[in-house]
Amino acid sequence: MAKMKTQRSKAKANAKDAKDVRKLIAQNKKARHDYVILDTFECGIVLTGTEVKSLRQGRASLVDGFAQIDGNEVWLHNVHIPEYAQGTWTNHAARRKRKLLLHRAEIDKLIGKTQETGHTLVPLQLYFYRGRAKVEIALAKGKKEYDKRQTLREKQDRREADRAISSVRRRQRAAEG
Numbered sequence: 001m002a003k004m005k006t007q008r009s010k011a012k013a014n015a016k017d018a019k020d021v022r023k024l025i026a027q028n029k030k031a032r033h034d035y036v037i038l039d040t041f042e043c044g045i046v047l048t049g050t051e052v053k054s055l056r057q058g059r060a061s062l063v064d065g066f067a068q069i070d071g072n073e074v075w076l077h078n079v080h081i082p083e084y085a086q087g088t089w090t091n092h093a094a095r096r097k098r099k100l101l102l103h104r105a106e107i108d109k110l111i112g113k114t115q116e117t118g119h120t121l122v123p124l125q126l127y128f129y130r131g132r133a134k135v136e137i138a139l140a141k142g143k144k145e146y147d148k149r150q151t152l153r154e155k156q157d158r159r160e161a162d163r164a165i166s167s168v169r170r171r172q173r174a175a176e177g
Contacts, residue, residue, distance in 0.1 A: 020129075022129050023129075025055050025059075025126045025133075026061060026062050026126040027062070027126075028062040028065065028123055028124050031138065032124070033143075034142065035120070035138070035140035035142055035143060037139075038113075038119070038138070039113075039139040040124065040136055040138045040139075041102060041106055041136070041138075041139075042129075042134055042136055043101055043102050043136075044100070044101030044132060044135075045098055045133050047098065047133055048090075049090070050090060050091050051081050054084045055126070055128070056128075057084075060126050061080040062079055062124075062126060064079075064080070065079040066122060067121035069114060069121075072104075073100075074099070074100040074102055074110065074121070075099055076097065076099075076123060077097050079098065079123060080095055110139065119139060119140070120140055120142070121137050121138070121140070122137065122140045123137050123138075124136045124137065124138050
């Protein structure tokens, strides 16, 4: 009897762990290239039924997206969620503005930071977490062209160093074996 209870509790724990996994829908890789990320926030997003169904099919694009504070609310603009194929007249507009759900303290912090010059809100990821659609937005500052080149150079140098280290280790293993 005790063995059966532990098996059930393990099954429940595995089911809970499966729910806690992020299911990535869309990612904005270009944002990390174009902006210096200062801070990130996880937001809920207000969606219609057909938008959720379209997202569950893994269809969305964050490329031109940005967030904007209007009054005391944060809105997500230009995120493309295509119309649901089996939708009827209830289908949504693909690029409508969508309300983001944040705590009041987070909104106040964003209001103060975005009023500084050069700061903006950029969506980084769109994903499902525990069955709910979430957006990870970043408080970001635009990079200059020379900053982008510097970042690429550093990335390339790091990659070359890693390759050199791994080739030395391979040679050492070959000499030992």
